[in-house]
Amino acid sequence: MDIFLQGLTMGLAYLAPIGAQNLFVINTALTAPLSTALATAGIVTFFDISLALACFWGIGLIIGSSLLLQKAILCGGGLILIYIGWQLLRAKVNTQTSATYAPTLWQTVSLGFTVTWFNPQAVIDGTLMLGAFRSSLPDGSATCFIGGVAIASMLWFFGLVGVFKTCCSKLQPVHMLWINRLCGLVILGYALKLLLVFWQM
Template identity: 50%
Template sequence: MKYLLQGFTMGLAYVAPIGLQNLFVINTALVQKRSRAVITAMIVIFFDITLALACFLGVGAIMEKSKILELGILLVGSIIVIYIGYGLIRSKGVMEKTADVNIPLKKVITTACVVTWFNPQAIIDGSMMLGAFRASLLPEEGVNFIIGVMSASATWFLGLTLFLSIFKSKFTDNILTWINRVCGVVIVLYGIKLLYSFIEIVKGY
């Protein structure tokens, strides 16, 4: 339960900051009927979860074969995580309502795939962050952790879609800014935890 919750909070803090996926979901929820917005959210969730699994399992599997690589990923990953969090704390959210979301379902799937899988920064950040966490967890702990991460993705995108469809007029730039700040603090704390794991492993040698 501990690692499930840890994965959920980490996943929530990572997926919540406003990026390409969130802007696409937000724009859809603001201009489309609720049923279409929910379908869009489910499509985005699918691609987000597959990316999370690829980042967690792929990098983690490679690290299991090299202790030096494991230490390197932990160190670099912790620094990147702290940097990402610090950047979010300083960032300002901006509502973007001009994106074209009135598109066929086939194009919705294509767009969701592009904003997720063809975003180099998301792949790099996801690999470093989730790969670093796998390096600090036992196999059974890792299973619960990634389930938590996937649950966070579904909870966030569906929750965001339903919230926006009900309270469209209440969602402002200021709310987005505070979402980024809160998530930034959580990510910084997790980055510090990863750095501590690196130090503990080094002490063990």
């Protein structure tokens, strides 16, 4: 259960900072009917989980074959997570959205794929965060961890639709700023855990 909760919190901290995926879902929630917004959330969730699985299992298998590579990824990943967390703590958030129409299903699929798989920052961050964390997990617990990450993706994107459909008028830029800061602190905590595992190795 602890491993699942680690995956859940890691997934939420990874998704919550304002980025292309979130803005796409938010824009749709603000401008399109509920059915379109829910479909968008489902499509983005699917692509996000597929990217998480690719980052987690792909790099994890490579890392598992080399102790030296494990150490390099743990140390490098930990240091980069510190940088990412620090940037989130210092970030300024622009919550303005630009969508003015409801996209078709094909547009939603193509945009969902683009903002996920063609987003270099998401691919790099996912590989470093999930791939590095993979090598620190006990044997047999990887599936439980990535399951938590997948559940976090579903909760987050469908939650965004719910929030922005019901109470978006109450959400101020300062609230988004504190979301980023909270996520930055969580990511810094995971960075320290990775560096501790590296030190113990």
